[in-house]
Amino acid sequence: MKDVLIVTDPKKIRVLAETTRLDIISLLRERAMTVSELSMLLNKDPSTIHRHINLLKQAGFIEEVGREGSEKLYRRSAKVFLISPYENDASAWVAMDRIHTKEAMRLYEIFTEAGFIIPNKKEFVTLIKKFLSNFEFLSRDIVKRLEGVEMNRLEFIRIMVLLALINSPQLQEEAKKLREILKLED
Secondary structure: OEEEEEEOOHHHHHHHHOHHHHHHHHHOOOOOEOHHHHHHHHOOOHHHHHHHHHHHHHOOOEEEEEEEOOEEEEEEOEEEEEEOOOOOOHHHHHHHHHHHHHHHHHHHHHHHHOOOOOOOHHHHHHHHHHHHHHHHHHHHHHHHHHOOOOOOHHHHHHHHHHHHHHHHHHHHHHHHHHHHHOOOOO
16 A cells, blocks of 8 residues: 555546545555445445446546455545645546535534634634635646655655645635634734
8 A cells, every 4th residue: 555646537526526435545544444344334235336336446546455255345545635736627626625525524523622713613614614625726737746755754744834835825715714714823
């Protein structure tokens, strides 16, 4: 399993437009699982899960890693995915909107768990989604060049910090509003 996998191909990203596939990717973050396990956890028919597994496997998001009894075990192909469409593709952007919504909701949970009082959840989620979308658009040329380069998670984090720094002048509006929502000093 790779530490980081960068995906910019809209055809591969389109595979993530279906929420069940995003759920499968999330569940496989914890450990390798069989179709039966995923089927039980997601309350879906095994044949449906198998179809989703095949699409995720073809797109390179998951891989077969062995067997558990008569069933194949699947895991994510990377610990961290950076999904960033390089081309303008409507279906890929639908997938990105779903991904951004999930990420924004999780960030809301993290900040509130840390004690931040966010009076308007919808405003926060909308702002984070806008930030993520703009950040990915501004970073897409650099990210495209990094696709296929092996890196560990620490290197990936450093690259993300550098991309944020490079793009910070264009993201000031979102940053200012986020500082206001989180009640941070300027």
